[in-house]
Amino acid sequence: MRILFIIFLSLFSALALSSSGFANEMTLESFQQEMSRLQNLVVSLQSTLKDLTKTVEGQNEIIHRQSVRINALEGDKSFPAGSMSAPAGAPKLAGISQGFNPDIGLVASIEAKSTQSPEDGEGNDTIALKEAELSISQYVDPFSRLDSVIAFNDNLEEQNVDIEELYYTRWGLPLGVTAQIGKFRPKIGKANLLHSHQLDTAGYPLVIRDFFGEEGLASSGARLQTIIPNPWDVPFEVSAEVLRGNNGASFSGISRRPIFDTHLKTFINISENSQLELGGTVLFGDENPAVVTFEDDALGTEIPEAGQNKYGIKVFGADATFYWFLPESKVLKLQNEIYFQNRATHTRFDNQNPWGLYALLDFRFSKRWSVGLRYDHLQPLSIVGGSTEGVSPYLTFWQSEFADFRLQYSYTKPADDGTEPNHEVFLKANVLIGAHKHPVQ
Known part of the structure; x- marks a missing residue:
């Protein structure tokens, strides 16, 4: 066991x-x-x-x-017009009151210029504060906004303070309409919408200065704009404006004689890295022709009087801007505008069909540097048969988004054959502090 x-x-x-x-x-x-x-x-x-x-x-x-x-x-950013809802960051109202904490910004444009003046032969070499631009903006409520731009200059001949823009914007209206009322720069092409410090060059193109004034057209009035729906899903923005007629460059210069204009703009995506913007503009308004009467005497003395040719001025414009976005922050831009005028007979200007254009090529070849060239051609209001030609190469250093410095040479051959060409050299600095917003371009 x-x-x-x-x-x-x-x-x-x-x-x-x-x-x-x-x-x-x-x-x-x-x-x-x-x-x-x-x-x-x-x-x-x-x-x-x-x-x-x-x-x-x-x-x-x-x-x-x-x-x-x-x-x-x-360029400078602002809330896009035409939104149907309250913008992000819009103030919340407490009862009927609201806090006062607006966006405030200041831009200083300082310019040194050397020019061979055709008038006196000595030129106009100077350095000056070209403009100081103070902007104050704030949302009024979830549906509207108030924007203002006040400019100061250091012009020895005419020191002044100018309200460049002050307008009220109301979005979310029926049919997606956005309305603006006040003083603003009308939607005419590309360059006129910009303030001087936003331009690619030291000044406005010749056709803008001759047709709308040295600083472009800005006037009090009202604007309606909206996006037109279409089956192609392509953005078509249309705007219509009525302005005071106190712009004397092309129109009557009389406030009670309004200027009417309309503008159409669209964008086309050519490829992932390129885009084309197209626009068309029509303006019409009154002119003050040099009406001539005769005294009841044997000599028949001519007496010029101020008369008015109702809607005698018609301006037609077209603009095209091509953008090519390259690697490493490089951007190539080709911008063109052309304007034609059809003026009534016996106006105060000799040229009944003036026209002009400019073509601008700008190449941002690095984050800090850009180079460009602007060509101008103009048949001015005051001269028949003559053409003003201009060429302006420039180089811009972008120190940051708040400071840029530009060196530019401009050659201008006047329409008057008896006048010598003008050579100008500009050195311009634009410096920004605070918040500075302009309408989206």
């Missing part, structure tokens, strides 16, 4: 040891399989991470290109 017990115990021990070894073998094999599975999972996760990294890099590149495109198209 003892022998059987010993044999049974021996067999049990052998089986136990055998089972333990088998279990150890199974545990080791399972561990190896688990390690292999984890290694495969790590490889898969690494591959997924690489794909996600590429996706993020691609999205960052798209965001960067869009940022460059927005900066190029809009």
